[in-house]
Amino acid sequence: MNSVRDRNESAWLLPAGPGINHRLRADMRHFDDEEEVDVVIIGCGAGGSTMAQRLARAGWSVVAMDAGPFWDPDKDWVSDEAGSHHLYWTEPRVIGGADPVPLGSNNSGRGVGGSMVHYAGYAPRFHPSDFRIHSADGVGTDWPIEYTDLKPYYTEIEEELPVSGQDWPWGDPHSYSYSPNPVSGNGDMFLRGALACGITAKVGPVAIANGRFGNRPHCIYRGFCLQGCKVNAKASPLITHIPDALAHGAEVRADSMVTRIEVDERTGKATGVHYNRRGSQRFQRARMVVVAGYSIETPRLLLNSASARFPDGLCNDFDLVGRYLMVQGAPQTAGRFDGEVRMYKAPPPEVSTEEFYETDPTKPYKRGFSIQTVSPLPITWAEHVAAQGHWGAGLRQYMSDYVHWSCLGALCEFLPLPENRVVLSSEKDRHGLPVAQFNYSQCDNDKALMRAAQSVMEDILQAAGADEVITIDRYAHLVGGARMGADEHSGVVDGDCRSFAVPNLYITDGSVLPTEGSANPALTIMAIAARAADRLTAGGAGSTADRLPVPVRRGATG
Amino acid sequence: MSRLPLDPSAGGGRFPGFDVMAQSKHWDEVTTSVVVSRLGMPPDIRFFRGTEEATASALCDQLLDQQKPPRVPVVNMVDARLADEQTDGWHYDGMAPDGQSWRDSLAALDEDAMAHSGCTFAEAPWEAQSAILQAVLDLGSKPWHGTPAARIWSLWTRYACTAFYSHPWAWDEIGFPGPAYPRGYKNLGVNEPGGKTNRLEPFEVADARPAQDPLRKGNS
Numbered sequence: 001m002n003s004v005r006d007r008n009e010s011a012w013l014l015p016a017g018p019g020i021n022h023r024l025r026a027d028m029r030h031f032d033d034e035e036e037v038d039v040v041i042i043g044c045g046a047g048g049s050t051m052a053q054r055l056a057r058a059g060w061s062v063v064a065m066d067a068g069p070f071w072d073p074d075k076d077w078v079s080d081e082a083g084s085h086h087l088y089w090t091e092p093r094v095i096g097g098a099d100p101v102p103l104g105s106n107n108s109g110r111g112v113g114g115s116m117v118h119y120a121g122y123a124p125r126f127h128p129s130d131f132r133i134h135s136a137d138g139v140g141t142d143w144p145i146e147y148t149d150l151k152p153y154y155t156e157i158e159e160e161l162p163v164s165g166q167d168w169p170w171g172d173p174h175s176y177s178y179s180p181n182p183v184s185g186n187g188d189m190f191l192r193g194a195l196a197c198g199i200t201a202k203v204g205p206v207a208i209a210n211g212r213f214g215n216r217p218h219c220i221y222r223g224f225c226l227q228g229c230k231v232n233a234k235a236s237p238l239i240t241h242i243p244d245a246l247a248h249g250a251e252v253r254a255d256s257m258v259t260r261i262e263v264d265e266r267t268g269k270a271t272g273v274h275y276n277r278r279g280s281q282r283f284q285r286a287r288m289v290v291v292a293g294y295s296i297e298t299p300r301l302l303l304n305s306a307s308a309r310f311p312d313g314l315c316n317d318f319d320l321v322g323r324y325l326m327v328q329g330a331p332q333t334a335g336r337f338d339g340e341v342r343m344y345k346a347p348p349p350e351v352s353t354e355e356f357y358e359t360d361p362t363k364p365y366k367r368g369f370s371i372q373t374v375s376p377l378p379i380t381w382a383e384h385v386a387a388q389g390h391w392g393a394g395l396r397q398y399m400s401d402y403v404h405w406s407c408l409g410a411l412c413e414f415l416p417l418p419e420n421r422v423v424l425s426s427e428k429d430r431h432g433l434p435v436a437q438f439n440y441s442q443c444d445n446d447k448a449l450m451r452a453a454q455s456v457m458e459d460i461l462q463a464a465g466a467d468e469v470i471t472i473d474r475y476a477h478l479v480g481g482a483r484m485g486a487d488e489h490s491g492v493v494d495g496d497c498r499s500f501a502v503p504n505l506y507i508t509d510g511s512v513l514p515t516e517g518s519a520n521p522a523l524t525i526m527a528i529a530a531r532a533a534d535r536l537t538a539g540g541a542g543s544t545a546d547r548l549p550v551p552v553r554r555g556a557t558g
Numbered sequence: 559m560s561r562l563p564l565d566p567s568a569g570g571g572r573f574p575g576f577d578v579m580a581q582s583k584h585w586d587e588v589t590t591s592v593v594v595s596r597l598g599m600p601p602d603i604r605f606f607r608g609t610e611e612a613t614a615s616a617l618c619d620q621l622l623d624q625q626k627p628p629r630v631p632v633v634n635m636v637d638a639r640l641a642d643e644q645t646d647g648w649h650y651d652g653m654a655p656d657g658q659s660w661r662d663s664l665a666a667l668d669e670d671a672m673a674h675s676g677c678t679f680a681e682a683p684w685e686a687q688s689a690i691l692q693a694v695l696d697l698g699s700k701p702w703h704g705t706p707a708a709r710i711w712s713l714w715t716r717y718a719c720t721a722f723y724s725h726p727w728a729w730d731e732i733g734f735p736g737p738a739y740p741r742g743y744k745n746l747g748v749n750e751p752g753g754k755t756n757r758l759e760p761f762e763v764a765d766a767r768p769a770q771d772p773l774r775k776g777n778s
């Protein structure tokens with residue numbers, strides 16, 4: 001099991017060049033609603049797809065549902081900003097609190113592949129310090145697992161995506177199997193500015209191979225990563241994990257919105273899920289339920305699954321569901337150059353620095369931030385310019401200057417706070433279910449990090465020669481909301497992602513993160529899911545075999 | 559060169575001869591059909607009712623400074639999204655969903671215009687309209703007709719900018735080549751001024767007035 005292909009054949013199951021394996025989808029196995037499958041997975045994003053692939057490989061019968069479509073990148077995605085609106089989760093949500101966080105395009109996706117379909121593609125690891133911020137700094141909380149628990153899974157997933165980048169000096173130093181991609185105008189400006197300021201910056205880590213990977217083609221540097229990669233160069237579970245899951249007999253049931261998880265009042269175990277598929281209400285029986293619907297929909301589904309045993313929502317005995325949700329403060333600072341940067345060329349994710357990631361004892365705030373290239377396309381750039389108060393003639397004039405701008409983004413570690421949470425709104429969606437209300441208020445540490453990151457980005461751009469800099473405050477990367485903890489008073493699930501309240505209910509998406517670090521979360525979410533699957537199937541320490549019905553093993557049907 | 563009328567002193571004509579659509583034969587079919595549809599007849603108004611259409615048109619013309627034809631049909635594009643409920647998937651607590659917020663804010667603009675100029679917003683002279691809008695923007699997070707002004711402002715500008723900057727004529731104006739699949743880009747890096755480096759693709763056009771920094775007005 002040493003080579004990637006032996007563990008995950010996805011990249012070799014795709015056709016050479018762009019496109020999907022139509023045969024694999026046509027031959028996909030179908031399970032009956034009545035059949036009690038080993039596991040039903042809710043959500044085919046970062047966490048759900050990884051779980052589906054691992055469990056299908058282990059011989060489990062898997063039905064992986066997603067509320068959105070089973071994308072065909074060739075036909076369903078476009079090389080266009082406004083035309084990509086359908087990639088986002090646009091079912092209604094309400095935002096509140098002192099610092100409400102806009103959702104939609106910048107925050108969550110739908111359909112098979114999840115938010116990774118339109119994520120940028122940065123794939124950094126968390127630092128070892130992330131798992132112990134309470135012990136070290138007296139803020140946030142400690143994880144019930146350590147960096148070393150995740151480390152082997154980081155390596156595995158990095159190889160499976162795969163990730164390219166320079167040797168990584170920060171956190172736990174490591175290297176990547178693919179060399180870094182060439183750098184475009186925006187990355188070049190970052191490198192120049194960082195060098196002039198004496199800040200170390202590195203190319204990567206990006207889930208776009210510099211070269212071919214299996215049958216997946218080389219990146220064509222077209223810059224539309226946030227609109228879904230039509231080329232199959234940028235990793236998303238749609239191409240990195242789903243093909244292998246299908247080849248091992250999993251069913252992906254798209255267009256299926258799970259509305260409620262059913263729990264047997266007598267046994268206390270989950271028995272399956274109610275879902276709405278193209279207008280008909282159905283119920284899939286399962287021995288085990290895995291929730292992976294993203295940090296908003298996961299808590300919402302648990303809250304909407306209240307019952308006599310769980311009057312305040314499933315797994316919510318201790319009022320933890322929906323709480324401690326976090327976003328990263330993601331201010332973007334742009335600089336103006338007389339040269340033409342043309343930041344729309346090449347993938348937006350290029351260069352990063354994690355030099356400011358750790359707590360600096362000389363600073364008045366705890367924890368830190370990372371800085372990366374972001375390269376907004378015209379519509380997003382117009383939002384950036386409009387946020388400075390420009391409109392009408394001023395806006396048009398600023399926009400005519402687009403090719404001269406370079407843009408950096410920071411990721412500031414916001415602390416987990418109990419009142420930052422998802423609750424159910426009185427508003428209903430088209431299925432008649434209460435929609436999620438997401439409340440957010442920043443603490444002083446959060447605000448201090450935003451300003452500190454902004455000033456470093458301004459320094460870098462000015463050192464590169466920018467004569468003007470402008471900043472917009474944005475927020476990205478929601479995690480938490482059903483966090484893992486040492487016990488049921490501190491978390492909804494344990495370190496293996498198993499819920500404390502229902503023995504055969506797992507949560508394996510970004511919701512389980514107790515803190516968020518200053519790293520983009522997708523790689524960590526996948527590593528956590530891969531570890532949870534390993535613990536489930538290998539029956540290692542903490543094996544659930546004694547507590548769970550042993551899955552009926554069926555030979556792989558690939 | 560963009561078909562949109564924009565004075566050189568206001569950023570017009572910076573990319574002489576640049577024509578996004580001339581490259582459309584190099585795009586994939588799905589993307590092409592999406593982009594080409596924006597150049598066809600604008601979709602009929604379905605969402606805005608009665609005088610709302612006039613108010614919304616005047617507002618959109620102001621926000622993107624479209625004083626004379628040909629125009630990007632921003633109001634039709636905004637209307638189509640609202641009619642289809644193609645929202646961004648969220649709205650503020652205590653504020654109506656996008657469609658209703660558009661209606662409420664258009665009515666509020668007419669009220670302001672009545673007080674300011676004694677006519678509807680659409681009937682008010684261009685300068686009066688601009689003054690009314692600037693006053694809304696200047697309120698910042700303070701309430702305007704019961705809602706924090708900045709939230710209404712962001713609602714308007716998000717919809718209007720998304721429509722305008724999705725149009726190939728706007729791309730011509732800012733030097734952005736639009737779709738890039740399956741062709742991609744081959745010449746990456748900073749295109750230094752004065753021809754020191756050439757990092758343009760054959761179909762890209764260099765900015766004719768690279769020193770026309772918005773902050774250094776009149777410097778071109």
Ligand SMILES: Cc1cc2nc3c(=O)[nH]c(=O)nc-3n(C[C@H](O)[C@H](O)[C@H](O)COP(=O)(O)OP(=O)(O)OC[C@H]3O[C@@H](n4cnc5c(N)ncnc54)[C@H](O)[C@@H]3O)c2cc1C
Nearest residue numbers: 043045046047067114115120121122258293509510520522
């Ligand atoms: C614009 C953007 C850029 C980003 N850039 C990066 C980046 O560079 N690097 C990085 O690491 N991360 C990035 N992210 C974040 C990253 O994509 C997410 O953190 C990650 O995908 C979350 O994984 P998840 O498993 O929690 O949920 P998702 O990947 O969102 O998957 C959840 C899935 O569940 C489905 N679902 C939800 N509810 C239900 C239900 N009730 N029934 C059935 N299905 C349901 C949804 O349709 C969705 O497909 C970015 C995100 C965005 C939006």
Ligand code: SF4
Nearest residue numbers: 219220222223225229
């Ligand atoms: S830039 Fe490369 S990775 Fe990004 S969408 Fe284009 S081909 Fe895919």
